[in-house]
Amino acid sequence: MAAPTESFGAVEAEGSVGRRGSSAVEVVLPSDPTVSAPLCPHGPTLLFVKVSQEKEERRRFYACSACRDRKDCNFFQWEDEKLSGARLAAREAHNQRCQPPLSRRQCVERYLKFIELPLTQRKFCQRCQQLLLPDDWGEHCEHPVMCDISITQLRRPSQLLYPLENKKTNAQYLFADRSCQFLVDLLSTLGFRRVLCVGTPRLHELIRLTASDDKKSNTKSLLLDIDFRYSQFYMEDSFCHYNMFNHHFFDGKAALEVCRAFLQEDKGEGVIMVTDPPFGGLVEPLAVTFRKLIAMWKEGQSQDDSQKELPIFWIFPYFFESRICQFFPSFCMLDYQVDYDNHALYKHGKTGRKQSPVRIFTNIPSNKIILPPEEGYRFCPLCQRYVSLENQHCDQCNSCTSKDGRKWNHCFLCKKCVKPSWIHCHICNHCAVPDHSCKGPKDGCFICGELDHKRSTCPNISTSKKANKAVRKQKQRKSNKMKMETTKRQSMNHTSVTRKKKKRERAHQYLCS
Secondary structure (H helix, E strand, O other): OOOEOOOOOOOOOHHHOOOOOOEEEEEOOOOOOOOOOOEEOOEEOEEEEEEEOOOOOOOOEEEOOOOOOOOOOOOEEEOOOOOOHHHHHHHHHHHHHOOOOOOHHHHHHHHHHHHHOOHHHOEEEOOOOEEEOHHHHHHHOOOOEEEOOOHHHHOOHHHHOOOOOOOOOEOOOOEOHHHHHHHHHHHHHOOOOEEEEEOOHHHHHHHHHHHHHOOOOOOEEEEEEOOHHHHHHOOOOOEEEEEOOOOEEOOHHHHHHHHHHHHHHHHHOOEEEEEOOOOOOOHHHHHHHHHHHHHHHHOOOOHHHOOOOOOEEEEEEHHHHHHHHHHOOOOEEOOOOOOEOOOOOOOOOOOHHHOOOEEEEEOOOHHHOOOOHHHOEEEEOOOOEEEEOOOOEEOOOOEEOOOOOOOOEEEOOOOEEEOOOOEEEOOOOEEEOOOOOOOOOOOOOOOOOOOOOOHHHOOOHHHHHHHHHHHHHHHHHHHHHHHHHHHHHHHHHHHHHHHHHHHHHHHHHHHHO
C-alpha cells in the first residue's frame, strides 16, 4: 500500500459510509466527461456530497483526491462557486510551488551521474530522502547521511526511503518478503511477461531484481506511484509519478504514453496489473481509474479480442468484497493472506481475529491459482480452489464460506454462514456480535437499509426523493407558520408597549397640568 490514503478530510472509510442515523460523504462520479474538475497539487479534485438518513443531500463540493486531512491539502471549492481571475492565478501559483523540486528529466540525469560515482562518493541524505551528488554535500553536511551506497541498495529504494506513515495522508505499508516472493512466483507461473505495478513499489523492485539475476526471466515491470521520491531511482520507462484516485500523471502526456506503450506492447498479451491501494481509499474512484487503464489496454486489442479482460490483482481487505464485485462482477477473492513489513497487525503467523484481513481480488479463475500448502492452504475438491486450512466446506451453502481465515458456522435462520463469534438476534432478525445494539448504527443503504448497496445506487431513490421533497415542504410550511406566529406576537407586544407608553405620557401630562 504505497500511496497516500485517498479521500476528503471528512470522508469516512468505505466500510463506514452509509451508517444509518449518521451522516457520511460520498464521491459523485462524473456524468459529463466534458466538465473538468478544478486542480489541486495532487491533480484533478473529486466531487463529494454529504448525505444522511434525515437529509438526502446538501451542497456538493470539490476536495483533494489524495489527502484525508485538510491540514495536508486544504483545497475546497463549492461546485457552483465562481472564482475571480486573481484567485485562479493564486491557486495555480500554489499548485506549482507544491510540485517536486526536480523534474522527471532532472532526476534521471542525476541518477545517471550518481551511478558513475565511485562507491565512496555515493551518499544518501536520510533527512531529505535524496541521493547526493558531490555538489550537494555542502548543503547536507549537518544532516544524517548514509555513505557507500551500493548498486544493490539502489535496486531496493523502498529499504532506503522512510515509509510515509501519516495515516490521514500517507498510508505507506510495504509487502513483507514472504508475500512479495509469493506474488513474483505466482506471476511467473501464470506466464505473465509484463507487470503494471500500481502502488506496489516493493513488488516492482523484486521483479526487476529477479530479472537481472535470472537470465531466463524476461519479466518487465512499470511502477505507477504517488511517492515522487522514487523518481530519483528509476529511468523514465520504469516509473511514473501517478495518482491512482484520479488517473493523473504528474509528468503529463509523456508519462501517459509510457504507460500506454507498456500496456499495449505485444498487442496487450502477457500483461497484468497488480494494485495495492490505501485501505482508507474509496472504492468508486479507484474503480473509475482502473477502468481507464483497462480501456487504455483495450485500445491495442483487435476487435476479435474485444471480450478479453485485462488480468488484475487488486489487493484489499476482504470486507470490501461486495463493493469491489459491484464494479467488477467477474472478480473473485482468494484466501491468501497478504502481510506487510511495517504494519503492527497485518503480519504472517497470527491466528484468530488477529490474522491479516488483506486478500487478493482477481478476474483470473481461482482454479488456476495455487496457494502454498506450507503456509497453511489446501485444495478443496468441491470448490475447485485453494482455501485456508480453517475454511471448511459448508454443505448447506455448497461453498468454503470463511472470509477471515477462521471456521465459520452456518445459521439456518439466516441461511448463510457467519463468523464464529456471532449469534442470531431475533430482534434484528439476523446474526450479529453478542453485545451489539439492536437500535444502533447499521451498515447499508440510507434509503432502504439493505447491505448490498449504497444510497446512490438504491432502486428506491426516486421514491425517496419524492418523500424527502414532501418532508422538506412540510418542514418549510411549519417553519413559515412559526415565523408568522413569532412576527404576530412581536407585533402584538409592540402594540401593547406603545399603548402603555402613551398612557403613561397622558398621565404625566395630567399631573403636570
